[in-house]
Amino acid sequence: MTVRELRVSLGDRSYPILIGAGLLSRADPLARLARGRQVAVVTNDTVGELFERRLDEPLAGAAARISIRLPDGEAYKNWDTLDRVFERLIEARFDRRCLLVALGGGVIGDMTGFAAAVYQRGVDFVQVPTTLLAQVDSSVGGKTAINHRQGKNMIGAFHQPRLVLADVETLRTLPARELSAGLAEMIKHGAIADTGYLERLERDLAALRACDSAALADAILRSCEIKAEVVAADEREENVRALLNFGHTFGHAIEAGLGYGEWLHGEAVGAGMVMAADLSARVGLLDPADARRLRETIGAAGLPVAGPRWSFERYVELMSVDKKARQGTPEFVLLERLGKARVQRAPDDALRATLAACSG
């Protein structure tokens, strides 16, 4: 199977994304980066047992190599866990020329990326995402973060990786629920930017859920392209990058209200997109038939199509601590039509109706 390659264009912070089956054990670009350097592979027990040995070949030329195993799950994406990474790096005398390799899903990627952003004021890192969500989402854009007790991803940095290796073989061991969570972000990319891609996803949904390598690699490539274009236009999320938050204002509220880790991020985004599309129709932007179509696609991907049954006030409270809120008032990414999104506020009565229609 051929390796698909994409370059994220960010001036002197540009980097390649390689997508293919069986990439890990024969990754020349990783070997070139690692040669002669101190390398730390940051992973968790589950992913480490499955895939860490595959990095032996590309990391053979490293000057030193350590493995850092973190506890698994969004609940551990906090300072205490990060502090263990720093402790290990300092103990092993890793200097500012070291290289961190994030081997795992979004939590590992976010934490390793943030560790790399702030260890000794910034060191290089490589993303080796092993979940579908991480391959299409966190691998592009350089957003890194940890959670604060009072809010998700509140503390973080923009820090671009030097290289991303997306090996679709690692997805074969992924639980179906996590595969669906990845599909949520891919459906999002279609919904905000490319109806042709959305149609392709609808058509290939069965092949994707069955982990067909070629279908996955093609779709991951298109998702990464869409995200890379948006990020290249707006690295620090001052305008268009906000469109990638389609479904996320509701999604983050759901995650925060249930407690992080109860629903997968992609599941919350799935329900959040149903809500955002419903709201888009209620404010007169999106054709209600298209809102229903998106709801069906999200359901067919194995994702929830409604949020928890909470009061209007509860949702508003949860949404107002979201980072995207401007001084406390939540904004939404809404669809003008399938394939085109915009940011705007919504009247309370429309929001109230959406929450009543799409929760419980």
Place this chain on the structure above:
Amino acid sequence: MTVRELRVSLGDRSYPILIGAGLLSRADPLARLARGRQVAVVTNDTVGELFERRLDEPLAGAAARISIRLPDGEAYKNWDTLDRVFERLIEARFDRRCLLVALGGGVIGDMTGFAAAVYQRGVDFVQVPTTLLAQVDSSVGGKTAINHRQGKNMIGAFHQPRLVLADVETLRTLPARELSAGLAEMIKHGAIADTGYLERLERDLAALRACDSAALADAILRSCEIKAEVVAADEREENVRALLNFGHTFGHAIEAGLGYGEWLHGEAVGAGMVMAADLSARVGLLDPADARRLRETIGAAGLPVAGPRWSFERYVELMSVDKKARQGTPEFVLLERLGKARVQRAPDDALRATLAACSG
């Protein structure tokens, strides 16, 4: 007294430094930045009581204003303290368009700057340094950091302020010991880059120690210019910026070995410069007479001219965890002559002789 102004040139991260007496209460550039934004003044009790009210005028147009008081001292420059800043910002619903104002010395500046670098992946901040050390050192260059249990400034970021206000009136209440600590960095600037400036400092030492406003403002301006030139040439410390670490490899070892806060940073750098100059002479670079002259100037500035009496092994152990160490082996900034520095390793026997001659 006229306001001196200097621009730090870093492309779209360029910013002005204003230096003068009584600047705080009539700072138009701060008023322009603060207008309509959520503003948090981060300070400690001592400095806050003395100067925070002076910001009432420039911050009058802010959309919201909170005051965050941190415990004083290097020992608190850690994650636990930073976490309190985040807690307050999140509680007050500060969004990513907010502005942090660091009112205080280097510890407040480092922590506020790092908080600004990572809160919501980066917000704006302004430096209002109230110690001489902070006015000539941390106000230029964008280095921000906190300490880790196992090493000073191990966790941080490069994050440039939008504006620096150096009001020399705030130095009148500064203990003599802290004024001397600031002089250490100024002597360093002369030693590595400008003998004319070093001579001027030697000549004006009495006026500077007596807090003469004009002498201080002139010297602060020259120090900031030297540092700004070096930083503009090498923002992320990949080469020449390392020269600013003259005296710091020894200095950091002294601070780490004694426990942070025992000696002031500038005091450790004072003794560290004596050691680095001695080592420069021993490896055949610097004229021994110039090493003695620098030692005398450092002593006349009220700074220690020797480090604690520890074994060679203890010093080497302490120095090898310093960030500037390349994979464990310490490098030194040495003087070729007064006014010119370079980075290199030194043979163990020369280092041993320097430590014997300059400690205890």
